[in-house]
Amino acid sequence: MPDQSGLEAIAEELRGADPASVLGTTHANGRAEIQIEPSANTAVLERLRDRGYSFLASLHGVDYYPHEPRLGVVYELLDMTEVDRISVKARVSTESPQIASVVSMWPGADFPEREVYDMFGVEFTGHPDLRRILMPEDYEGFPQRRDFPVGGEPVLFTYNERDGYGADR
């Protein structure tokens, strides 16, 4: 993790390339995070990748309900030579949850992006095969969103099997 000033330097550098791309930085709990404009995600990630943070360790979604914009897409980047981590976060709203896919930069982002789409409904534009990955293909709703209830899933028995998913197939 870069220290506070190192993180600011990286943020300044990113701002230098595109002043609107960086919204802020957080340095807490052993984690350096840059909040970015979702439309600038590929440009910022490319710049960080060229800076040495070349390994995409993790990509996951967060729901900040009730704060707006609600959905967060977090990229955990790793520099394997300097052994340094940096997080990049882009927030999108539930009304227009679009963000560019990074599969062309990291083929390994394929499954994680599908998972974020599946669980939060974030649409990754440019993803080659954006389908649900863990939930059934005909599932409705995005279960990891905070306003999605726990326990609302009906258990299928013989008496209600015709009401379940895929009964009309």
Next chain:
Amino acid sequence: MSTVSDYRKREESITMSTESAGMGETHELLTLNFGPHHPATHGVLRLLVTLEGEILRDVKPIIGYVHTGIEKTAEDKSYWKVIPVVERMDYLSYYFNAMAYCGAVETLLGIEVPPRAQYLRVIHLELNRIMSHLVWLGTSALDLGAMSMFWYCFRERETILDLFEMSSGQRMHTRYFQIGGVIEDIPAGFAKKLQAFLDEMPSRADQYADLLEKNEILLSRLRDTCIVDQETLLGLGVTGPLLRAAGNPWDLRKAAPYSSYDHFDFKVPVGSVGDNYDRFRVRHAELYESVKIIQQALNGLPEGPHIVDDRKVALPPRHELATSMEALIHHFKLVTEGFRVPEGECYYAIEAPRGELGCFVRADGSAKPARVHMRDPSFINLQATAPMVKDAYIADFIATLAMVDPVLGGVDR
């Protein structure tokens, strides 16, 4: 995408055509389901394979059959009650799941784990690594036709499970790691039994090597099959033994030590070719290294508390409840509400048997986590199957799948 007809339309995105092959009238590509219920998939994994004769042209993993929504369940439980559910993700490396989660919450709370607890954690983590590798070795050898290996591996695994039972009361999903340390100190007799295991294990690993490494069939099935270079693997996010087999010595225990791993002297086995044989050798060599780490941790086990002395986070000792009102209140508060964690986010990564296991926790100031996400190495590594087995024989595909070692509980969570 919500209606069934849309679903059908999307299903067509899977290429079933026979045209692209251009093989004339006598040959065609065959697309068929492999799994979800097939012994060689090591779990409920469905693979859509496209075959040209015996050669694999494409493979698409279709997952989610054992998705249980653990990440969602975790949001509904107080912090310490999340430990049992996250342990059930990757059901072969439960100590690692608990470690990643506890580490993340400890970072958010700013807790320093006592040295004895760190060493006890290392002992159990490395025992778990051996156990996980033994299951991998036994089942992989079974896939390659070496039946007896399975029984030998499970014999040693049994000893480890007995040790887990001794220290925690359970054989699997032990809930031994707690936020701030471990639930109990190791009981009397544990060290002696562990020492007996440590004395025996290296010679057992030698025996495995004798059985497998001198087996012509096994060697010819593993050597020079399904090679993938490390650049491709890094792009795919692959870590752990698979990456090390390709020659990249990345190991979080060395690179970014946690839980006192920097106190121990051990080597990181690395492959040179990146074929299935290297993947096998790297994991096999890790058995010896784990034994070395446990031995050092056992010899140097520091005295002191096994859990942090913060009554707001860790349960008070049982005997205090009878005499101290304050202890009783703390106990009651912890068991009913749990403890609150200040707002913040943390990503805590450790080296699990299959690679980087990262736990992302978002705390919103309440007694329940607002988000728990596990970056499970099985999930990410599974993406590497397709590049590994493209244009390989279907028999090599079975061997490769065994060497990738995906645990479907971790893939689907």
